Amino acid sequence: MSDPICDRPFHCIVAAPALAQGDCTRIEHLTIRIANHTPDSPVFLAPMAGITDLPLRTLVRSFGAGLVVSEMVGSQEMVQAKPSTRAKAELGLGVEGTAVQIAGREAHWMAEAARMAEAGGARIIDINMGCPAKKVTSGYSGSALMKTPDHALSLIEAVVNAVSVPVTLKTRLGWDDAMRNAPQLARRAQDAGVRMVTIHGRTRCQFYKGSADWSAIADVVAAVDVPVIANGDIVDAATARQALSQSRAQGVMVGRGAQGRPWQLACIAADLGRTPAPEIPTGAALAELVAAHHDAILSFYGHDLGLKNARKHLGWYLEAAGQGGHPMRRQLMTETRAARIRPLLHDILTGSADQPAQEAAA
Secondary structure, X not given: OOOOOOOOOEEEOOOOOOOOOOOOOOOOOOOEEEOOEOOOOOEEEOOOOOOOOHHHHHHHHHHOOOEEEOOOEEHHHHHOOOHHHHHHOOOOOOOOOEEEEEEOOOHHHHHHHHHHHHHOOOOEEEEEEOOOOHHHHOOOOHHHHHHOHHHHHHHHHHHHHHOOOOEEEEEXXXXXXXXXXXXXXXXXXXXXXXXXXXXXXXXXXXXXXOOOOHHHHHHHHHHOOOOEEEEOOOOOHHHHHHHHHHHOOOEEEEOHXXXXXXXXXXXXHHHOOOOOOOOOOOHHHHHHHHHHHHHHHXXXXXXXXXXXXXXXXXXXXXXXXXXOOXXXXXXXXXXXXXXXXXXXXXXXXXXXHHHHHHHHHO
């Protein structure tokens, strides 16, 4: 995205007609243009608090993702340089294919945070109006803003007017079933200058319960001319195809499906016929990838905090590799010596830890 921003930063081609479930042919017309840049694929990485930090986004991007989105950053905290927020704000500023997501309830702070991110090299600013967490909504941020669409629009306008880079928006279907106003908010956001909208197919009051309603996202697609990205319960190629079929969206956003599988977005894109299939590491190659990710986490956060933050990723990798119940799992998860992580991973993921027992049995 090094090209200059044009008058209409985002342009999309309308999605193809709905697919029959199980159709494995290439899905045409899922092209999303951001300024003069076309993402490699219409499969994006969702922002997840405490998970999609710079090390993970960098790894996912290396396999292939159309766009990766930073963890949500509080706008006022970012501007006022709260250390923990600035740590999150090692956002990959200036890195192609990365969006910086900000949240807040006051136009001043939202605009200032957007300016700061742009000055640091951000290529896209994403506004969070979808987070359902009580600590966020109780402060009238995140999905709580869907209850006050006029105020939400004032924040959108402040951000759009503050920066020259594209601004995108992420919301839910609405606050609850009685207030499913995503189509109306999306249309007003588009008219204010937002260039892409991502919709999680649940209301705020659903949190993450039940199933995402992908068909309801189709109402948002019909209401706007900018690209719409479907989000919620999309974890693999099959669910991506179903979501695209039911929503008629121009792309999908994947969250937990990438946990322990940083190549998953690339696999989905390949299934959709957008990119070549990635080489999925196994055995020693997987152990080396996980060890390198672990090193990157420690480098990013420092030794002590890094060890703590890395454990959830180690657990996800083991689960994805079918080693969640390995007898050495506890040793790996409680190890405090960074130098021991790599050999432990090698033993677990290559099966070499079982060789002595097998030889003794022989």
